[in-house]
C-alpha cells in the first residue's frame with residue numbers, strides 16, 4: 001500500500017469522524033481555557049510575532065490558542081470538515097489562523113520559514129514514514145527554529161489495562177504498523193461515542209528510538225526529551241499509573 005493511498009484512506013476516515021468532533025467550545029477558548037499542558041506551555045514559550053506551523057491540527061484548538069498568544073499561525077490537516085470547524089471558530093473568536101488542507105507528508109513549497117513547528121496528541125501516528133516526516137519538518141524551519149512533538153507515549157500505545165492493577169501487551173512495540181485497535185482506548189477518542197467508522201484506515205506507532213533517530217537524522221539538535229504519567233490514560237491502574245509513561249514531549253532546534 002503506497003503512502004499516498006494510506007493518506008487518502010485516512011482522510012475519508014477522519015472526515016467520517018468530523019460531525020462529532022468539535023473540540024473545545026468557542027466560549028471556553030474565548031475565556032482563555034488553556035488547551036496546552038503546563039509542560040507544553042513551558043516548551044512553547046513566548047510566541048508573540050513568531051511564525052508557527054501546526055501539523056495535523058484537526059479542529060484547530062491549539063492553532064487558535066497559538067494565535068491568541070500572538071503568533072502568526074498556519075495549521076494544516078487532511079480533513080476539510082475539521083478545518084471548516086477551525087475556520088468557524090477563528091471567525092467567532094476574531095482570530096486569524098491560516099487553515100489549509102494539506103498532507104503533512106507533502107507540504108506545499110510555500111509553507112516554509114517557520115520559527116516553530118508543532119504536532120501533538122495523536123498527530124504523529126498518522127505519518128506512514130517518520131523519517132521523511134522529520135526531514136520535511138526540519139526543512140521548513142528557520143535556522144534556530146524549533147520542532148515540538150508532544151505525543152502519546154509509544155509504550156502506552158502497546159499496553160492495555162487488563163484488570164485492576166494488571167497490564168497486558170496488546171501490540172508489538174517494535175512494529176510501527178497498527179492493524180486496527182486491539183485496545184479501544186488507543187483509537188481516536190471520538191470513536192468511543194461514535195464507534196470506529198467501517199472504513200479502511202491505518203496508523204503507526206513510532207517507538208521512542210524511531211522518533212529520536214528520525215529527528216537526529218533530519219539534522220536537528222534535540223534540546224529536551226521528557227516523559228510523563230497521565231493516570232486518566234490508564235484507567236483502573238490505580239496509583240501504578242503514575243509509575244509508567246503515558247506521554248512524551250520532545251523539543252529540537254534547527
Ligand SMILES: C[S@@+](CC[C@H](N)C(=O)[O-])C[C@H]1O[C@@H](n2cnc3c(N)ncnc32)[C@H](O)[C@@H]1O
Pocket residue numbers: 007010011014055056057058059060061062076077078079082102103104105119120121122123126127188
Ligand atoms: C487526533 S487528531 C489531532 C490531534 C490534535 N492535536 C488535536 O488534539 O486535535 C489527528 C488529526 O490528524 C489528521 N491527519 C491524519 N493524517 C494526516 C496527514 N497525512 N496530514 C495532515 N493531517 C493528518 C486527521 O485528519 C486528524 O484531524
